[in-house]
Amino acid sequence: MKRAILIAAVDPSIGGVLVFGDRGTGKSTAVRGLAALLPRMRAVAACRYGCDPKNLENLCEECQALRGKDAKTALKTHLIPVPVVDLPLGATEDRVVGALDLERALSQGVKAFEPGLLARAHRGFLYIDEVNLLEDHLVDLLIDVASSGENVVERDGLSVRHPARFVLVGSGNPEEGELRPQLLDRFGLSVEVKTPDELAARVEVVRRREAFENDPPGFTAQWKKEDERTRKRIVAGREQLQSVDVPQAARERAATLCMALGTDGLRGDLTLIRAARALAALQGDAAVQDTHLRQVAPSALRHRLRRNPLDDAGSTVRVDRAVAELFGS
Numbered sequence: 001m002k003r004a005i006l007i008a009a010v011d012p013s014i015g016g017v018l019v020f021g022d023r024g025t026g027k028s029t030a031v032r033g034l035a036a037l038l039p040r041m042r043a044v045a046a047c048r049y050g051c052d053p054k055n056l057e058n059l060c061e062e063c064q065a066l067r068g069k070d071a072k073t074a075l076k077t078h079l080i081p082v083p084v085v086d087l088p089l090g091a092t093e094d095r096v097v098g099a100l101d102l103e104r105a106l107s108q109g110v111k112a113f114e115p116g117l118l119a120r121a122h123r124g125f126l127y128i129d130e131v132n133l134l135e136d137h138l139v140d141l142l143i144d145v146a147s148s149g150e151n152v153v154e155r156d157g158l159s160v161r162h163p164a165r166f167v168l169v170g171s172g173n174p175e176e177g178e179l180r181p182q183l184l185d186r187f188g189l190s191v192e193v194k195t196p197d198e199l200a201a202r203v204e205v206v207r208r209r210e211a212f213e214n215d216p217p218g219f220t221a222q223w224k225k226e227d228e229r230t231r232k233r234i235v236a237g238r239e240q241l242q243s244v245d246v247p248q249a250a251r252e253r254a255a256t257l258c259m260a261l262g263t264d265g266l267r268g269d270l271t272l273i274r275a276a277r278a279l280a281a282l283q284g285d286a287a288v289q290d291t292h293l294r295q296v297a298p299s300a301l302r303h304r305l306r307r308n309p310l311d312d313a314g315s316t317v318r319v320d321r322a323v324a325e326l327f328g329s
Contacts, residue, residue, distance in 0.1 A: 001027070003279070004189040004299050005034055006230070008167050010237035011278040014188035014271060015146075016168035018131070018179070018303065021193030026205070027171040031127050035084040037230050041123060045076040048115050049122045049162050053077045058149075060162045083124030085117055085166075089133055096138060097153050098160070113160045118151045121166040131170030132179045139183050142168070146186050188271045189296075190303035192316060237282040244280045245287040246273060253293055253326065260322045263304045272300040290327050297323050 004017045019027045043050040044063050051063045053075050059067070067073045087096065098116035117126070128134060134142075145151050151164040168187065172179070184190075196202045212219040254272045263269075275296040276288045285292070302315040 001030055001191045001193055003295070004191050005030065005169070006234065006237075006282055007275050007278045007296070008169070008189065009034070009038060009234050010282050011241055011274055012165075012167045014167075014274050014278065016170070016187045016189070018184070018187040018190040019169070019171040019193055020174045020190070021171075022195045023173055025193045025195055027193055028127075028129050031125075031169050031171065032084065032086075034125065035081065037227055037234065038082040038084075039231055039235050040079040041082050042077050043080050043123070045078045049119050049164075050080060050083070050124075051163065052123060058163045058165075061160075083121055085121040085124065085126050087117055087126055087128045087138075089128075089130055089135075091117065091138070093137065093141065096141065097151055099153070099155065100158055113153065113158055115162070116151075118145055118164040118166070119162060122162075122164050124166055126166045126168050128168070128170045130172050130176070131183075132172040132174070132177045134183075136180070139180055143182055143186060184303055185267065187303065189275060189299040191299050192302075233282060236284065237278065240281040240284070241278060244277045244285070246277055247287060250276065250288045250290075250293065253290065257293070257297060257322060257326055258301065260326065261301060261305055261319065263301060264306070268301050268304045272297060275300050294323055294327055 001017075001019055004019075008014050008017050019031070021027060041050075042053060044053050044059070044066075047060065047063055049060045051059050056067075063075065066075060094116065096117050098119055099114055101112040101114040145164050146168060149163060149165040150161055152161045153159075170179075170187065196205065208219075251273060254276070255269055258268045258272065261268075272293065273288070276292040279292045279296055280286075280288050283292075298316050298319045301319050305315045305318060
């Protein structure tokens, strides 16, 4: 799970991370802990959406207006934390996409837009706990925005569009219901989290939890150096990402694996290559190799397999088996 989240932090184009597993295994804790690890990002000052000043083609309407008609005005910028936004299951559609600012409408008689959770999550992470229980109309909305990278709101006499590009992270317990296939396919990586079955691991988890509850500042200080090392790995991975070579042999390996598993479409091939490249950058390697493909194959492909009535093995087992046959055990 940690590896999948770090890969998504290095290359957001992978499409997000889905985490399914037992209750009480730290899924939500791990995702929310990501906020403290991410390096700050540069954004247009006073922009409600945190627009990227380097990406001039995808600026919001307000930032475009600040640049002026001649598009020569320099935008003021500042550093802000990368947003990690929670989307509650009970959130209304207005809360998610944004709505009319009632306070300004009543006090000033002005129709103004109040940004929602999608605006806050732009260029960051949108986290949905119990994502498999999300209402259908919100699922449809997320699919549209995730595919277009833009949120369009037309209601109450308002017509607003703004950029909404984020990494979608969802967690849940498969016993409580399955995820709709349309949304499942939007997640780049999928991982399974199980309750530790080793005595030493369980004892260590409980010990660390108690240490945090007894002294949160002291616990945070104890792990500060480790957090900083991880942050430097993410920054270095982002800087090296585009220079990582993907040999033709690696592309053929990825395609062969997807064909052997019978994945639908080419999204599996693309995600597998992107994830392997991001992992190589994270590890400081110059090119994608078989070791990278082997490590990311289960998380990139396990949720893209068709059900096989003649094979009772789980999807992760089927991917591992295909990897072993292709790459050798």
